[in-house]
Amino acid sequence: MKRMLAVLLCLVMVISLAGCSNGGSSSGGKKEKVDVGIVLPTKDEPRWLQDKAKFESVIKDSKYSVEVLFSQGSSANEKTNVETLINKGIKVLIICAQDAAAAAASVEEAKAAGVTVIAYDRLITGTDAVDYYVTFDSLAVGAAMGQYLADNATGQGNPLYLYAGAATDNNAFLFFQGAWNVLQPKIADGTFVIKNSSEATGLQATKELSHEQLASIIGQVTTNWDFNEAKSKAEAHLTAVSAADKGKCYVLAPNDGTARSIADVFGADADVSQYFITGQDSEKASVQYVIDGKQSMTVFKDTRTLATDAMNMAISVIEEKTPDTGSTYDNGKKQVPAKQTPIVVVTKDNVKEALIDSGYYKASDFTGLK
Numbered sequence: 001m002k003r004m005l006a007v008l009l010c011l012v013m014v015i016s017l018a019g020c021s022n023g024g025s026s027s028g029g030k031k032e033k034v035d036v037g038i039v040l041p042t043k044d045e046p047r048w049l050q051d052k053a054k055f056e057s058v059i060k061d062s063k064y065s066v067e068v069l070f071s072q073g074s075s076a077n078e079k080t081n082v083e084t085l086i087n088k089g090i091k092v093l094i095i096c097a098q099d100a101a102a103a104a105a106s107v108e109e110a111k112a113a114g115v116t117v118i119a120y121d122r123l124i125t126g127t128d129a130v131d132y133y134v135t136f137d138s139l140a141v142g143a144a145m146g147q148y149l150a151d152n153a154t155g156q157g158n159p160l161y162l163y164a165g166a167a168t169d170n171n172a173f174l175f176f177q178g179a180w181n182v183l184q185p186k187i188a189d190g191t192f193v194i195k196n197s198s199e200a201t202g203l204q205a206t207k208e209l210s211h212e213q214l215a216s217i218i219g220q221v222t223t224n225w226d227f228n229e230a231k232s233k234a235e236a237h238l239t240a241v242s243a244a245d246k247g248k249c250y251v252l253a254p255n256d257g258t259a260r261s262i263a264d265v266f267g268a269d270a271d272v273s274q275y276f277i278t279g280q281d282s283e284k285a286s287v288q289y290v291i292d293g294k295q296s297m298t299v300f301k302d303t304r305t306l307a308t309d310a311m312n313m314a315i316s317v318i319e320e321k322t323p324d325t326g327s328t329y330d331n332g333k334k335q336v337p338a339k340q341t342p343i344v345v346v347t348k349d350n351v352k353e354a355l356i357d358s359g360y361y362k363a364s365d366f367t368g369l370k
Contacts, residue, residue: 032088033065033088033089034065034066034067034085034088034089034090035064035065035066035090035091035092035314035318036059036064036065036066036067036090036091036092036093036094036311036314036318037066037067037069037082037085037086037088037090037092037093037094037115038052038055038066038067038068038069038093038094038095038120039068039069039070039071039078039081039082039085039093039094039095039096040052040068040069040070040071040096040120041070041071041072041073041096041097041098042070042071042072042073043070043072044072044073045225045257045283046281046283046284046285047255047256047281047283047303048070048096050283050303051096051303051306051307052068054303054304054306054307054308055068055307055310055311056068057304057307058304058307058308058311059311062311062315064314064315064318067085067088069081069084069085071098073098074098075098075099075102075103077098078095078097078098078099078102078103078106079105079106079109082095082106082107082109082110083106083109085110086109086110086113086115090110090115091115091116091317091318092115092116092117092118092314092317092318093107093110093115093116093117093118094118094120094134094310094311094314095107095117095118095119095120095124096119096120096121096122097119097122097124097169098168099168099169100122100123100124100125100126100168100169100170101125101126101168102168103124104124104125104126104127104129107119107124107127107129107130108127108129110129111129111131116131116132116314116317117129117130117131117132118130118131118132118133118134118310118313118314118317119132119133119134119135119336120134120135120306120310121134121135121136121171121306122135122169122170122171123135123170123171123329123331123336124170124331125170125331125332125333126331126332126333127331127333128333128334130331130334130336131317131336131337132313132317132323132325132336132337132338132339133329133336133337133338133339134306134309134310134313134338134339134341135306135329135338135339135340135341136301136306136340136341136342136343137340137341137342137343138171138174138175138178139174139175139177139178139181140178140343141174141175141178141280141299141301141343142174142175142176142177142178142179142180142181143178143179143181143182144178144299144343144345145175145178145179145252145278145279145280145297145299146178146179146180146181146182146183146252146278147182148276148278148296148297148345148347149182149183149192149250149251149252149276149278150182150183150186150191152250152276152296153186153191153192153250153276155191156190156191157190157193158191158192158193158248158249158250159192159193159195159241159245159246159247159248159249159250160183160187160192160193160194160195160249160250160251160252161194161195161196161234161237161249161250161251161252161262162176162194162196162197162200162217162221162252163221163222163223163230163233163234163251163252163253163254163258163262164176164217164218164221164222164223164254165218165222165223165224165225165254165255165258166222166223166224166225167215167218167219167222167224169225170331172218172222172254173211173214173215173218175254175280176214176217176218176254177209177214179252179278180207180209180214181207181208183252184204184206184207185207187204188204188205192250195237195241195245196221196237196240196241197217197220197221198220199216199217199219199220200217200220200221203216203217221233223253223254223258225254225255225257225258226258227257227258227260227261228261230253230257230258230261230262231261231262231264231265234261234262234265234266235265238265238266238269238271238272243271246269246271246272246273247271247272247273247274248273248274248275249266249272249274249275249276250275250276251263251266251275251276251277251278252278253277253278253279254280255279255280255281256279256280256281256282256283256285256286256295256298257281257283257286258279259277259278259279259286259289259295259298260279260285260286260289260294260295262277263275263277263289263294263295264294267294275296276296277295277296278296278297278298278299279295279297279298279299280298280299280301281298281299281301282298282299282300282301282346282354282355282360283298284361284365284366286298287346287351287355287361287365287366288366288367290346290347290348290351291348291351291366291367291368291369292368293348296347297345297346297347298346299343299344299345299346300343300344300345300346300354300355300360301341301343302341302344302358302360304360305341305342306341309339309341312324313339323337323339324339325337325338325339326338326339326340327339327340351366351369352369352370356369
């Protein structure tokens, strides 16, 4: 009798477990619950993979669940990602928009579902559905790049080549405006001569550019954050000018990926005797370029801090506390409360201090490091 009861008990347990398994995989089973949903632009740039890793590192110490999805350069994918996360019951959406304007529809859908929206690194424009913004000071990033070029220029008539990010990215406008604020007086006094943009040349007497004026320049020198497009544009620009327009060149590149592509082109041109080129994000490949003297600088934006700021803000929202903000950004519809994270300019002289000693990278990641 005892043996029979034991067998029956085992059968009951097996049936119970099977039922649980089927219920979990069927449409009638329990949904996977996510507290914080994160949508990032692409897996194809090291920067965003680093952000994902830092997010997950910060989040694992909290009691909240998270899911990170990538839009792979598509606003349609981004919208699908947001809808997927809404269906998983997220309370907070952290989103780095692929397209600042197109993302408005997605965040409005999230807002209508009762989700708090935090724009991450890129401001979403034209909607009042953005609750908060966590960012690096994009104007300061651009200003740091412009200042580096200005500090390394001597004499008159130095060739200046301008490049920008994507016209669909609000940050591209802020980066360029920040750089222009520093460079324009040096263009006006003859220190620099613009060689690759008739739109910028036509506006060289104007320091404070309107959005439309910025758009006219960016439309002409955009890289769309794409390595190949940056390479093609740089090749076309150097082909179009004479040897006299080269020599010692000064290049405003909008980020590390495009900087490496453009640097390769300038470095291969026999008429370019020397070049100074900017970048941002401190990607490993660009840090090696800086060490090797192929890229002049990179603006270090510590994504560990940015991810921590964003997650702390999300947790504050979930716990019904007021998030810590210290500034606002105008997105065309409202003044969005913002939390800004500081930046650091990295050159060959301070790579070790800024990136190795801080624990961001390991010394073994690089060669030739002093």
